[in-house]
Amino acid sequence: MYAILDIETTGGKYNEEGITEIAIYKFDGHNIVDQFSSLVNPEKPIQPFVVNLTGINNEMLRHAPKFYEVAKRIIEITDGCIMVAHNALFDNRILTTEFDRLGYQFEKETLCTVELAKKLIPDMPSYSLGKLVRSLGIPLSDRHRAQGDAKATVALFKMLLAKDSSKEIITETLRKESKQKLEPKLLDIIEKTPSETGVYYMHNEVGNVIYLGKSKNIKKRLTQHFTSDNRKSKKIQLEVKSVTFEKTGSELIALLKESEEIKQTKPLFNKGLRRTLFSHQLTSFVDENGYINLKIEKADARKKAITTFSNYQQAKSTLFKITEENQLCQKLTGLYTSSKHCFNYTIKECYGACINKEPATEYNNRVKAFLEKYSYENQNMLIIDRGREIDERSVILIENGVYKGYGFYNLNYQINNPEILKSIIIPMQNNRDAQHIIQSYLRRNKVLKTVNLSTNTVN
Template sequence: MYAILDIETTGGKYNEEGITEIAIYRFDGHKVVDQFSSLVNPEKPIQPFVVNLTGINNEMLRHAPKFYEVAKRIIEITDGCIMVAHNALFDNRILTTEFDRLGYQYEKETLCTVELAKKLIPNMPSYSLGKLVRSLGIPLSDRHRAQGDAKATVALFKMLLAKDTSKEIITETLRKDPKRQLTPKLLDIIENTPSETGVYYMHNEEGKVIYIGKSRNIKKRLTQHFTNDNRKSKRIQLEVKSVTFEKTGNELIALLKESEEIKQNKPVYNRGLRQTLFTHQLTSIVDEKGYINLTIEKADGRKKAITTFSNYQQAKTSLFKITEENQLCQKLTGLYDGGKACFNYTIKECYGACVGKEAVEEYNNRVQAFLERYSYENQNMLIIDRGREIEERSVILIENGIYKGYGFYNLNYQINNPEILKSIINPMQNNRDAQHIIQNYLRKNKVLKTVNLSADAIK
């Protein structure tokens, strides 16, 4: 649990500042579960430059509660939380100083979104809150007011959690939070997970990730893990001490995250998925007559694949569909090996490439049109689908045929700005497994839309 906050002060000498406004959002890693904001009477004048910056003046604070009047609420809403702030050292120092004046020891572990952003989103032009969130397409209203800044920090922290593919934030959080080190009952773990699509992470007592999985219903999948009696499940049940999760909104991103993060984190119980996800691929050759032939082969990283398949039967079924939809010859796609003419030619559904009656150029034009349409090798496109919340969408970026990564954006924000688009994308590896996942998913499932981009639009 996190307490994401922002504090405005009077300014002045070090450790003599007073709080003029505070906003706190209690955040469970996925949504805000409680919030508090208030002006505060600092019982001292505000520096003129601060008045100009925040718009908060002495008159506004005349009847505001003093710090001791809001202290109990601050303690309650931050109980059991790690403090998160943009420049957390400053906010923590201010709060600690105010509680010291009341004779109360207030200690919190902290996470700083400035430091996290520098690590997870390098090379940004500025890491000040206002400039950073604008660069990332995060809405910000009431800049230099506690509630507006804290709300923007929530959105920023949520993005940072998604970009943290090595799970360092979560692992560190589990280590810092003693309440998470208690051995919970498995039923309690299940109770605190959603019946939604996403990726889940099982942690041992030290917070280390020991298993990563994905599901369209996380709660249901965990129930299966914890009720199975096979050897692997029993070992996981004994070792798991906590489960964290990330909602993805759709299965495609869940599949991509699972594949990437298993390779990156190498959890001890994910040995199976470290291997390649496909066994067969579709390739093309030109025969002695000049016709382009399509053929199914066993997966071979040395050969260029048009697309890949999980197994031979899936490949064959897909190739039948490709042949029919593009009016290709079954003999030239390897689906018919009897006689000179293919079966479709006898029923007048093939134009005769199998017996040399269709011009090579005409036949190859249809094959080439299929290749350009079917493969994203040289394409620039966005795959848009459902997000984690109603007002959100997910986006996957393919640039020059290379999978660049995924991200999430608010429906109220446009992503046609190349810089914003690139900044919200969580960079991912463009390996053959990722390409297989995307192509296989698009063959079987519908997404909200795909958007073709010009190469210049995303440079």
């Protein structure tokens, strides 16, 4: 199965481009079986030459979904597929970079129609998509728009399959797909693991943990480890002799256990995860006019952080969302540089704090409401979520803004007294990484409920 795609971007510096449009056709070698296309708000301006080339401008994308809003659909439609694109190296790099910003590992085998065409249709005057398909009599509408270019790539790939008398493409496809076949030893290991959320531990022949990780589906994640052909995976495949696991039910607990236990056990192949999990933080200050401003800064333990982020792009994307949801001013959140009013004021989505038109007390009330929601400092609360079994719940305890640990309780006992819940807590270390994991998770995911211990109310 193939996922044939085309991506349009903002242009700009290498690895700083943003996606403006994407189109994907799922192709079984004969017919299109699924498709997806969408404009994407890149949350950054488009280079003028790109606007002239594609016809896509900033105004067209203002209300388009952001990448994180279409990411799930992209994962679904490309699942189990080899990615095909005209200049696949570029499209794969752009997608991988966007998913990296979300903290998701997106890895796909690729086939490039430029390289295939050069092998199967030599001596063409040009292998650019537009000139190539015109030379081959393949219709192309909406050049430099994702849907038109992707549809033309489907037709080109279908022609290349037909011209491939020696079956090079099929052979290459089977070679790539054969990576998913497992050695009996690894297959036996996977067979003994559950398709559930938790933490898994890979052991060498003397029982030492050489790698540990977390997953919402342990069996699926191990299959990815054991079928990947990257350098680290190959080393793990040679050294692993057994795998143990702990079910957590809650992904948040799995994340917290993974972070703490990597620091404690320092497994050989977890070197990258021993570093701090975040690079940027959100802080606040009051300006000379009495307005509370928000600001993205590089992580600094000496400064009080509202919340933290894995990278700058994640911080900026989240701050745009915070600004929009809380009706804040883009100038006062550092997203719009101007000596006058912000852009949102011109379209009546800002009440004028940027030009001192909105009273500071009214504006600050909205900022304070956001701060109370996103920062759990000085908060006492329980985070209740799914347990390891259907009749169980997990609980995470925060006391005075300090992460104390986690535990599990059985629903049959109908425990609803926070003091009893606190007695079952397994102590864990509180550190900035743990705070980052909890804040980031609550920012992006829903839990079953949170219980405020100060007022004993459920949110």
